[in-house]
Amino acid sequence: MKTIAYNMFGGTEVLQTIDEPTPSIQADQVLVKIKAVSINPLDWKIRKGEMKLMSGSKFPKHTGTDFAGVIEEVGSSVTTFKKGDEVFGIVKNNMKEGALGEYVAVPATSVWKKPAAISFAQAASIPTVGGAAVAAFQKMGKINSQSHILINGATGGFGMFLLQLLKPTGANVTAVTSTNGVAYAKEWGATSVVDYKKENILSRKTTYDVVIDLSGKMGYKNAKQIMKPQALFLNPVPQPIDIPTTLIQNLFRSKKHIALITAPSEKSINLLLQGIDKGLTIEVGKVFPFTQTQEAYQYAEKGGYIGKVVIEL
Ligand SMILES: NC(=O)c1ccc[n+]([C@@H]2O[C@H](COP(=O)([O-])OP(=O)(O)OC[C@H]3O[C@@H](n4cnc5c(N)ncnc54)[C@H](OP(=O)(O)O)[C@@H]3O)[C@@H](O)[C@H]2O)c1
Known part of the structure; x- marks a missing residue:
């Protein structure tokens, strides 16, 4: 073959x-x-x-x-x-x-x-990005219409699934994307869209309950500036050293840095298949x-x- x-x-x-x-x-x-x-x-x-x-x-x-x-x-x-x-x-x-x-x-x-x-x-x-999006969604905990979430890098594979999983919760979701992703992010459920080629999200005064960085370019140090006091930073591209160090450092800080390592499971795929039945694109x-x-x-x-x-x- x-x-x-x-x-x-x-x-x-x-x-x-x-x-x-x-x-x-x-x-x-x-x-x-x-x-x-x-x-x-x-x-x-x-x-x-x-x-x-x-x-x-x-x-x-x-x-x-x-x-x-x-x-x-x-x-x-x-x-x-x-x-x-x-x-x-x-x-x-x-x-x-x-x-x-x-x-x-x-x-x-x-x-x-x-x-x-x-x-x-x-x-x-x-599988990979859908399963990761389900895992990230579940890590966010209780999300409702009062929640403010930032997805940095929202219109690649991972963001596409995550935006659509968040949509039914009614959360306020800000998507950061390049110009050609703006319309897609809105269609998939973002309540606000920022074009990273035109605006630096870090210069906004808004703070978030959850920041997830799918671009791998923001990092916890930057994200901290726009996180609420008890907020989560979800990092799907951790360095190997981040895995033990974040666990220890999180014990002593209220803004948590979560290293996200996922693999698609039977449960996550079934959830996505149900979503597809209901119109997930x-x-x-x-x-x-x-x-x-x-x-x-x-x-x-x-x-x-x-x-x-x-x-x-
Ligand atoms: N930990 C895990 O288990 C797991 C599982 C799946 C994926 N991942 C990782 O998660 C990340 C996202 O996955 P993906 O498949 O969605 O990747 P992707 O398709 O490459 O998406 C990344 C997105 O980030 C955007 N981006 C690039 N530079 C940016 C900037 N400066 N500011 C804001 N956004 C920017 C890109 O937009 P433009 O291309 O338009 O510039 C793109 O839409 C990857 O690094 C992947 O390896 C981890």
Whole structure:
């Protein structure tokens, strides 16, 4: 089968199409014929060698965490799926394996039935950022119409799901986005939108109960200026050192810094599937063919897209 692999850490130029044997499956696994793989920022952080501690330095490496496709084969103990089912899912360990190829073998517990109403590209956009958005939403605690929330970097994949999860709560949600995201942020439920290319959110006098920084550029030190006394700062891109240090420092401060590490769960995916039934939208900003994988990553890494960037096979 054709798959994408790389033999050294680096830029998009290290991504190569290679031939390798179609994976064989174990009793608890399914073999999925891939139709679409969405791009996540983590893909290129691993490829650039920024996650070496977890990914190791053994090559070749594969890429792509979230996929959608059609079940080709089921393991002997799998009763939940059959050949031909349309599914979406996630590779079990994205530090060591990748879905961007013609087939992937994963545990049956790592895939879910694709709703008929959405495309393969939309389904492949769900797991990582959808699961993270549910986890972030739950970390926020009790949210109601009195709550003031700031989402910095609101119109990528994570923000798209988080805005729509917050909408029914009636909370006051300020979305910070670039110019082309303004209309999308409003449509997804932001009550106020700030274009970061025109205004620095830190210079506003407003303070928030929750600040979540999806751009990775604000940091707790800056966020503190716009946090209410008991507010939370949710950080989905913590440095490894932040994980123990924030736990200790939070004991002595009222403005908490929460390092957010998430993985999609059965519960979070089911909640998103219920949302999709009720009209939650998934915007795929751009689709590339498999033959343009390098271009797809170049485009995604430049930023400026709305929702997700997807590669189709
Ligand atoms: N901890 C976890 O479990 C977990 C799970 C999923 C994702 N993440 C991380 O969460 C982050 C967000 O994920 P994502 O998939 O939504 O990424 P994304 O699609 O790249 O979205 C990031 C957003 O930040 C915006 N942005 C860039 N510079 C900004 C600035 N100076 N001020 C305000 N906004 C700015 C971007 O807008 P423009 O492109 O228009 O400039 C973009 O919409 C990523 O770093 C990802 O790795 C963590």
